[in-house]
Amino acid sequence: xxxxxxxxxxxxxxxxxxxxxxxxxxxxxxxxxxxxxxxxxxxxxxxxxxxxxxxxxxxxxxxxxxxxxxxxxxxxxxxxxxxxxxxxxxxxxxxxxxxxxxxxxxxxxxxxxxxxxxxxxxxxxxxxxxxxxxxxxxxxxxxxxxxxxxxxxxxxxxxxxxxxxxxxxxxxxxxxx
Numbered sequence: 001x002x003x004x005x006x007x008x009x010x011x012x013x014x015x016x017x018x019x020x021x022x023x024x025x026x027x028x029x030x031x032x033x034x035x036x037x038x039x040x041x042x043x044x045x046x047x048x049x050x051x052x053x054x055x056x057x058x059x060x061x062x063x064x065x066x067x068x069x070x071x072x073x074x075x076x077x078x079x080x081x082x083x084x085x086x087x088x089x090x091x092x093x094x095x096x097x098x099x100x101x102x103x104x105x106x107x108x109x110x111x112x113x114x115x116x117x118x119x120x121x122x123x124x125x126x127x128x129x130x131x132x133x134x135x136x137x138x139x140x141x142x143x144x145x146x147x148x149x150x151x152x153x154x155x156x157x158x159x160x161x162x163x164x165x166x167x168x169x170x171x172x173x174x175x176x177x
Contacts, residue, residue: 005089008078009097012090016070020101024094026071031091033061034084045085054079099136107135108152110142112161115149127151130158 016023034041043049043057058079062072078084099106107127109115115123120139127135131153142150147162 002086002089004083005086005093006097008083008086008090009093012070012074012094013097013101015074019068019070020098022068023071023074024091024098026065026067027074027087027094028091030061030065030067030071030075031087034087041084044079047082051080102134104134104136105131105153107131107137109137109139109149110145110151111139111149112141112143112145112147114141115139123149123151127153127158 012023012027013020034044040057040061044054055076058075062075067075078087078090083090096106109123109127120137124135124137127137135153145161145163146166148160148165150161150164151158
């Protein structure tokens with residue numbers, strides 16, 4: 001995440017106050033709209049499209065979507081400063097800021113195979129206990145792990161992968177002989 005995205009996220013968070021969860025969700029939804037509609041994203045991010053056309057497009061979208069006035073104002077500020085291309089980074093920074101203010105810790109979990117709902121609940125329970133706070137996990141597959149999971153909380157890694165266990169076993173066996 002860029003420092004630019006962090007500055008925009010902090011400014012919006014400070015201005016939104018108690019409305020921050022609503023505004024953050026609307027910014028996320030608008031970003032998702034841009035991701036799923038390439039022509040919209042192209043129109044709003046292309047520097048060759050005149051600003052007044054972009055503003056009319058955004059006005060029409062906001063009239064249909066009816067977001068919170070704070071969200072509308074923010075989207076226009078981002079548009080006028082030609083930052084729509086980094087709206088995804090701003091949205092991520094905003095989510096991280098909201099999590100930090102709520103005491104939630106982001107956790108990235110990698111596993112060799114997709115985890116089932118029961119496995120995820122058990123893992124999340126262990127991670128909450130380990131971290132001592134509520135968590136927001138994101139899951140991804142990493143077939144190179146062979147089996148097990150690796151969780152990253154900030155700069156701390158919790159490695160329960162079979163690959164690491166095999167490497168540790170190999171290390172212990174080679175030290176003995």
